[in-house]
Amino acid sequence: MKVLVAVKRVIDYNVKIRVKPDHSDVDLTNVKMAMNPFCEIAVEEAVRLKEAGVATEVVAVTVGPKAAQEQLRTALALGADRAVHVQTEAPVESLAAAKLLAKVVEEEQPQLTILGKQAIDSDNNQVGQMLAALTGRPQGTFASEVEVEGETLKVTREIDGGLQTVALQLPAIVTTDLRLNEPRYAKLPDIMKAKKKPLDTKTPEELGVVVASGLKLVSVEAPAERQGGVKVGSVDELVDKLKNEAKVIS
Amino acid sequence: MSILVLAEHHDGQLAETTAHVVAAAQAIGGDIDVLVAGENVGTVAEAAARLDGVSRVRVADAAVYAHQLAEPVSELLVALSGDYGHVLAAATTHGKNVLPRLAALKDVSQISEIIEVVDADTFKRPIYAGNAIATVQSEDALKVITVRSTAFDAVGATGTAGVEAVEAGIDNALSSFIDERLEQSDRPELGAAKVVISGGRGMGSGENFKLLDGIADKLGAAIGASRAAVDAGYVPNDMQVGQTGKIVAPELYIAVGISGAIQHLAGMKDSKVIVAINKDDEAPIFQVADYGLVGDLFEILPELESKL
């Protein structure tokens, strides 16, 4: 079966962002960019399915600027067979990303599509569910385990109270949670080989999707800073402060 | 325009979080209906009808909604959404599972995890693990929104809304429920607790988490954890606090053996008072802690328990 994985180029998770002085957005000039961590988990899962003989082909897709090719090359180095780049320099909101990905799903007809549960820039947690809606497919969100059993997919989901297992009719959409797997690192020879793997470029126009959004970013502010507090010297002092100064315990 | 709030419930109990979402709906303004979708949810509907500010409770009681799977519940919401200008749910794993699906079916954007209502079209929400707050304005006819419960005080429960059944004839061939393994605990729920004590990798083992029990008992606290503690298998996933786990904002948050990565801070830095216990006096957690205690948690925790 064919597996499609969606990867997004985002700010590296270690970078602390700054808000632009004019409050129009966050400042991404010269910050380190990387593949969204949840997408790394998605690629890893697809590659493991291939190594297990369940998947026959792994196709990576991204929607984003020219530079997002780097993340596709990373996916190829990690074991994807080929890549599709929907290239646009315009900001792409979740619904538009889902519509573009739905077109790619229509063209590629994967049995399984794996996305991250959330992009760590917007923290939206939407695209997988939207893609499932647009393609009329079932969704297994926040997956910590997936298992293909013939025509169905068994997905264990991390939910607020614990774990839930559902059976989805294939073709299906899955989004990854942190404990689905531990992604590997790309090895140098694989990075070299990835440069020769096929990478197709398309535009939103070619796919017939308008990348406009009903959502306008009005402004971006830095959050209220917490005042750094004090260090206490002993447990007695801590208990005293909590009782008599902060008054949060009695 | 009216607002529809998707109720959250488990085991015949209305979840606390729904009262917070109703508060967000009140901030938007307009008639507020609550939808209860499930099977044998009469008592949930009654509880929802008592929430202040609710005009009407609509109940979809059928086997197809028994486990509130996203596929049928989003279809049901599509069927009802014509009556509303806003559909709201809590930014829980349930709300996050269902609402984006509804939004895409209605060809509108979804606004995730709002923390403030500026006006009926304009909302604030954290982005980049809470390191920036975006103000977004929606031009969509239907606004589909998830709400961060900790940012809105729960409404009271003195209301007397009417309860009506809805028939929607939805079926679901796409997905089915197999099972659920829920963690049982006598402690308060993490998201709602007044005091939370969390352990990190510094706890060293699942067994050592017992050191937090006595303190939690004395303080009536919920117990949380960092991702590292969950990944190491010390405690189950539903205890993770952070950007990609649960968001908490208790009166008192005690971080034990947690370094204070931005992804962890994203889930707890709105707590009123933060205490950090860590043996590394340069751990970033101390930058957000009101009271920091540098030392070995294995000595500090038993002493703290005895002195509370």
Ligand SMILES: Cc1cc2nc3c(=O)[nH]c(=O)nc-3n(C[C@H](O)[C@H](O)[C@H](O)COP(=O)(O)OP(=O)(O)OC[C@H]3O[C@@H](n4cnc5c(N)ncnc54)[C@H](O)[C@@H]3O)c2cc1C
């Ligand atoms: C996409 C993504 C999402 C993430 N989401 C989350 C999330 O939601 N929540 C989350 O928590 N993390 C999240 N993380 C992980 C985060 O980056 C950190 O790795 C994690 O929070 C570290 O956990 P920790 O503080 O317990 O462990 P460490 O960073 O290893 O810190 C352990 C601390 O314990 C202290 N210590 C050790 N022994 C003792 C002792 N005997 N006494 C006192 N102190 C001691 C050490 O000094 C140290 O400061 C995410 C990461 C990514 C990439």
Ligand SMILES: Nc1ncnc2c1ncn2[C@@H]1O[C@H](COP(=O)(O)O)[C@@H](O)[C@H]1O
């Ligand atoms: N521009 C994009 N290109 C490819 N995949 C995307 C894009 N945006 C989001 N995704 C996928 O959807 C997941 C969730 O993103 P979001 O809903 O934006 O938080 C990501 O982890 C990706 O797998």
